[in-house]
Amino acid sequence: MTRAEFLIRLKRGLAGMPAAQIADIVADYEAHFNDAQEAGRSESEVAAALGDPERLAREQRAEQGVKRWEETKNPSAAAGAIFAIVGLGAIDIIFLLPLLMGVLGTLFALFMAAIVMFVAGGAVTTAGPFAGLPGGPVVAFLTGIGLMAGATAMAAVTTLLTIWLVNGLVWFGRLHYRLLKPAIETQV
Numbered sequence: 014m015t016r017a018e019f020l021i022r023l024k025r026g027l028a029g030m031p032a033a034q035i036a037d038i039v040a041d042y043e044a045h046f047n048d049a050q051e052a053g054r055s056e057s058e059v060a061a062a063l064g065d066p067e068r069l070a071r072e073q074r075a076e077q078g079v080k081r082w083e084e085t086k087n088p089s090a091a092a093g094a095i096f097a098i099v100g101l102g103a104i105d106i107i108f109l110l111p112l113l114m115g116v117l118g119t120l121f122a123l124f125m126a127a128i129v130m131f132v133a134g135g136a137v138t139t140a141g142p143f144a145g146l147p148g149g150p151v152v153a154f155l156t157g158i159g160l161m162a163g164a165t166a167m168a169a170v171t172t173l174l175t176i177w178l179v180n181g182l183v184w185f186g187r188l189h190y191r192l193l194k195p196a197i198e199t200q201v
Contacts, residue, residue: 014060016046026070030077038073079183091179113182120175127168134160 020039027035042063049059063069075094082094095113134157141153 014057016043016056016060019046019056019060019063019066022066023070026067027073030074034077042069082179082183086176086179091175094179095182109185116178120171120178123171123174124168127164127171130167131161131164134158134162134164 020042023042024035024039027038045063046056046059049062050056078090078094078096082090084090136157137160138154138157141157142150144153146153
């Protein structure tokens with residue numbers, strides 16, 4: 014593979030990332046080719062040593078997704094980090110994706126249950142004292158407040174579990190990359 018072919022495939026794999034990041038990544042790989050050319054190595058040797066440009070692009074995407082998650086811990090950054098890490102390995106998708114979808118589905122259901130519980134607590138708090146429920150208005154009011162507090166606690170614990178899950182996936186992705194990195198470096 015020539016230098017031009019390698020860089021074209023790398024750019025194609027990085028499509029969708031910010032242009033400045035793509036330019037920085039491509040410049041790094043161009044520097045590899047320049048250094049190797051000065052050392053007397055051919056373009057095809059350098060391309061073979063660097064490995065598959067699509068794989069390198071996936072690793073760069075994963076690293077950018079992880080950096081974004083570490084800088085801004087929000088749902089969008091979490092989703093980006095998860096999909097970038099899952100995209101690192103096709104075999105991992107077979108094992109990790111079904112498990113991940115089950116866990117994410119459970120967390121989503123817990124969030125929805127917390128929202129419904131909070132709304133129900135609000136309804137009991139506002140309408141309960143006037144509905145003539147057993148125990149009187151004070152019990153209805155306190156029951157509604159209790160439901161809202163329980164829902165808030167449930168949402169907080171679910172948020173912590175979600176953060177723990179994303180951090181675990183980031184750890185997995187970094188471990189995965191570290192395990193693959195020696196194999197990539199021996200080719201260089």
